[in-house]
Amino acid sequence: AQSVTQLGSHVSVSEGALVLLRCNYSSSVPPYLFWYVQYPNQGLQLLLKYTSAATLVKGINGFEAEFKKSETSFHLTKPSAHMSDAAEYFCAVSNVDSSYKLIFGSGTRLLVRP
Amino acid sequence: GAVVSQHPSWVICKSGTSVKIECRSLDFQATTMFWYRQFPKQSLMLMATSNEGSKATYEQGVEKDKFLINHASLTLSTLTVTSAHPEDSSFYICSAKSSVSTDTQYFGPGTRLTVL
DSSP states (O other), rough: OEEOOOOOOOEEEEEEEEEEOOOEEOOOOOOOOEEEEEOOOOOOOEEEESSSOOOOOEOGGGOEEEETTTTTTTEEEESSSSSSGGEEEEOOOOOEGTTOOEEEEEEEEEEEEE | OEEEEOOOOOEETTTTEEEEEEEESSSSSEEEEEEEOOOTTTTTTEEEEEETSSEEEEEEEEOTTEEEEEEEEETTEEEEEOSOOOGOOOEEEEEESSSTTTTOOOOOOOOOEOOO
16 A cells, blocks of 8 residues: 655745755555645646656756655755745655556645745 | 646536536547546545546545546546536546656646536
């Protein structure tokens, strides 16, 4: 069975500050891991994904995430927050055994203060 | 690339009527499409998986006679909410997985359904 835990339903940072959104996963087989962003009343946009290649993954809009097997984590970071980064962020896990069905975390709302 | 559209973007209907939502992959062939439901301020809940040319696979607790899914072509899947009731009001989002990049789902913009 797979699961995803996102610590912190809300994260607030100042513009220009480091963004860190936490994601821990559980998977009985090697996982595929994803971060998606959702703006109000819109669908999900893929930020980045880990599919067993490099453990440090770079995505769009300056975001990156590092896969740490020993910690079962896939935290999302960005060195300097912009106001436009304010949105809901979802971590998700899948694997080949589950036919790549995505299991989502509960989401983290990122607030960026001027 | 990898664009998925949904139509309509929002719909309001009366209780007891049926509503059809379309999901299209615009620039790739989608052998598999997924339908999700999202309640306000909550995560996405997978409703069903549809494969082109075969019956959809529904997740536990999802009524297949209530939520009819058809995946007639490699670029189109439809979700029909039959005899809609106010509790069916929600944000419905589809995603599509291409035959080439099988590990990634690309999401549509969602459809807001309000049942009066």
